[in-house]
Amino acid sequence: MFKFKNKNLIRIVSFCCLLLFLSGLIPSVRHNYLNVLKYPLLLPGFIGSEIKGIIFYHRNFIRYQAQINEIDTLTQRLNALGETALENARLQGLLSFKDQQPYKTVAARVVGRCPDSWGSCMILDKGNRSGIKRGMPVITPLGLAGRITEVSAIAAKAILINDPNLNVSAIVQRSRQEGLISGTLGNDLIMRYLPEEADIKLQDVVLTSGLNRAYPKGQVIGTVVEIGQEFSGLGRYALIKPAVCLSCVEEVLVVIP
Amino acid sequence: MKNLAYALYIVISGILQLTLLNYFSVFGVKPDLLLALVILVSLRSPAGWAVGLSLFAGILKDIFSASGFGINTLLFPLWSIAILNLNRKINVEHDYLRLALGFIIAFLQNMFCGLALSYSGRFVPLGVFTRILLLSSLYTTVTLFLFFRIDDARKSGQFSRYFISIRGWAKKKRSIFHKNTPQP
Numbered sequence: 334m335f336k337f338k339n340k341n342l343i344r345i346v347s348f349c350c351l352l353l354f355l356s357g358l359i360p361s362v363r364h365n366y367l368n369v370l371k372y373p374l375l376l377p378g379f380i381g382s383e384i385k386g387i388i389f390y391h392r393n394f395i396r397y398q399a400q401i402n403e404i405d406t407l408t409q410r411l412n413a414l415g416e417t418a419l420e421n422a423r424l425q426g427l428l429s430f431k432d433q434q435p436y437k438t439v440a441a442r443v444v445g446r447c448p449d450s451w452g453s454c455m456i457l458d459k460g461n462r463s464g465i466k467r468g469m470p471v472i473t474p475l476g477l478a479g480r481i482t483e484v485s486a487i488a489a490k491a492i493l494i495n496d497p498n499l500n501v502s503a504i505v506q507r508s509r510q511e512g513l514i515s516g517t518l519g520n521d522l523i524m525r526y527l528p529e530e531a532d533i534k535l536q537d538v539v540l541t542s543g544l545n546r547a548y549p550k551g552q553v554i555g556t557v558v559e560i561g562q563e564f565s566g567l568g569r570y571a572l573i574k575p576a577v578c579l580s581c582v583e584e585v586l587v588v589i590p
Numbered sequence: 591m592k593n594l595a596y597a598l599y600i601v602i603s604g605i606l607q608l609t610l611l612n613y614f615s616v617f618g619v620k621p622d623l624l625l626a627l628v629i630l631v632s633l634r635s636p637a638g639w640a641v642g643l644s645l646f647a648g649i650l651k652d653i654f655s656a657s658g659f660g661i662n663t664l665l666f667p668l669w670s671i672a673i674l675n676l677n678r679k680i681n682v683e684h685d686y687l688r689l690a691l692g693f694i695i696a697f698l699q700n701m702f703c704g705l706a707l708s709y710s711g712r713f714v715p716l717g718v719f720t721r722i723l724l725l726s727s728l729y730t731t732v733t734l735f736l737f738f739r740i741d742d743a744r745k746s747g748q749f750s751r752y753f754i755s756i757r758g759w760a761k762k763k764r765s766i767f768h769k770n771t772p773q774p
Contacts, residue, residue, distance in 0.1 A: 345671075348667075349668075351670070352663065352664050352667055353642060353643075353664060355645070355649070355660065355663050355664075356652070356659060356660030356661065356663040357659070357660065357666040358650075358660070359649065359652045359659070359660030359663055360660075361651065362649075362653070363653050366653045367653070370604075370605075370653075370654075373605050374605060374608055374609055376603060377606065377609035377610050378609050380610075381609065381610050381613065385613075413768075442702065443608070445609055445654065446608055446609070446612050447654070447655060448604070448607045448608055448622075448624070448650065448651050448654050448655055449655055449662075450618070450619045450620060450700075450722045450726050451655075451656075451657070451700070451703040451704060451707055451722065452656025452658060454654075454656040456653070456654065473731035482656075490654070492656055496656055497707060497712035497714055498656060498657075498712060499714055507651075513714075515713055517713065517714065517715050517718055518618075518714055518717040518718050518722065519618070519715065519717075520618070523713065523715075525713070530727065539615075552625055562634050576650050580612070580615075580618065
């Protein structure tokens with residue numbers, strides 16, 4: 334259908350080479366673009382959240398009332414736990430346990446999401462100036478959310494745990510069974526390379542293992558919702574429902590080790 | 591001027607793709623506004639502008655996407671060249687033909703992105719792969735249809751007529767207001 338002369342062919346090949354070169358350069362030019370485009374990204378997010386607030390006013394009001402009741406219950410429980418914490422601290426002192434260093438966190442707002450369906454990432458409104466660096470874990474109060482992949486002065490890009498490019502070393506809280514969790518682009522994560530005799534059950538909670546120090550130990554990743562046999566027959570896999578609602582997270586904490 | 595307007599559409603679409611479009615995702619899949627614009631621009635702009643704008647759209651998408659390699663920077667101009675070549679051979683002005691072309695391009699784009707991800711050793715379940723492949727392509731085609739309609743309306747001057755009527759209404763209101771305001 335398309336007939337190319339020699340000259341045209343040379344032009345097209347050189348153009349394709351140029352494109353290949355440009356596409357290879359993309360990762361290095363991202364930082365500057367992130368800086369420039371951060372501010373226009375804030376505006377639609379603000380408008381969207383205001384519209385959502387108006388549309389879901391009634392639902393929010395009901396949730397607010399339910400949460401007030403919950404706060405009362407939790408305050409009572411917290412008071413009771415205060416005593417236990419004091420006792421625990423006393424006992425730790427007696428056993429000469431070293432206190433684990435609490436990590437610092439930087440709160441950041443999500444201003445953008447991944448533009449295509451073949452990845453899962455978010456753009457944060459804080460960057461280098463706030464102390465964020467590449468490779469830092471991103472968490473929410475509910476559990477692990479992802480990891481920083483690119484940082485500019487005032488913005489950062491974080492890859493979420495349901496992206497296939499991110500792997501997290503994890504353990505099952507109950508049995509301490511280790512495994513590797515990776516994203517599937519769907520609603521669930523997959524825990525692979527589990528041996529046949531792995532002690533894992535439905536509704537088991539899965540945590541970060543802290544083995545490679547990339548993520549703080551003990552962060553909740555999710556719960557087991559399905560266990561199956563690998564296609565190769567060499568082991569088992571488990572599907573994990575993430576503890577964090579990855580599609581609706583609006584504020585995150587970046588852990589600074 | 592028309593081509594600069596397309597450039598502006600690309601920037602606006604890029605911002606929408608990153609922000610508000612998440613509210614319109616179906617089964618976690620959202621349309622590719624930038625690809626739809628690349629197809630529109632390739633059918634309605636001169637070759638140089640079309641390829642240039644496609645490259646711009648590809649770079650814009652790659653900057654914010656999760657992949658480490660600029661796959662969209664590579665593919666968008668190639669789709670643009672393919673459409674320009676096809677448009678020289680056959681007339682693609684009919685609605686159904688445009689939509690079919692849009693679906694094929696979106697399908698191929700998704701296929702390449704999915705296969706690149708799979709062949710780089712990442713695990714993507716077949717169900718998720720198929721869902722994104724089909725739904726995203728369909729959704730992009732629907733968006734393309736809307737873009738064509740909006741562009742047709744812009745070309746036929748419907749938008750300008752609408753703005754003129756709003757301006758006329760505002761003028762009328764202002765004159766009534768001035769008439770009723772007591773002068774000092």
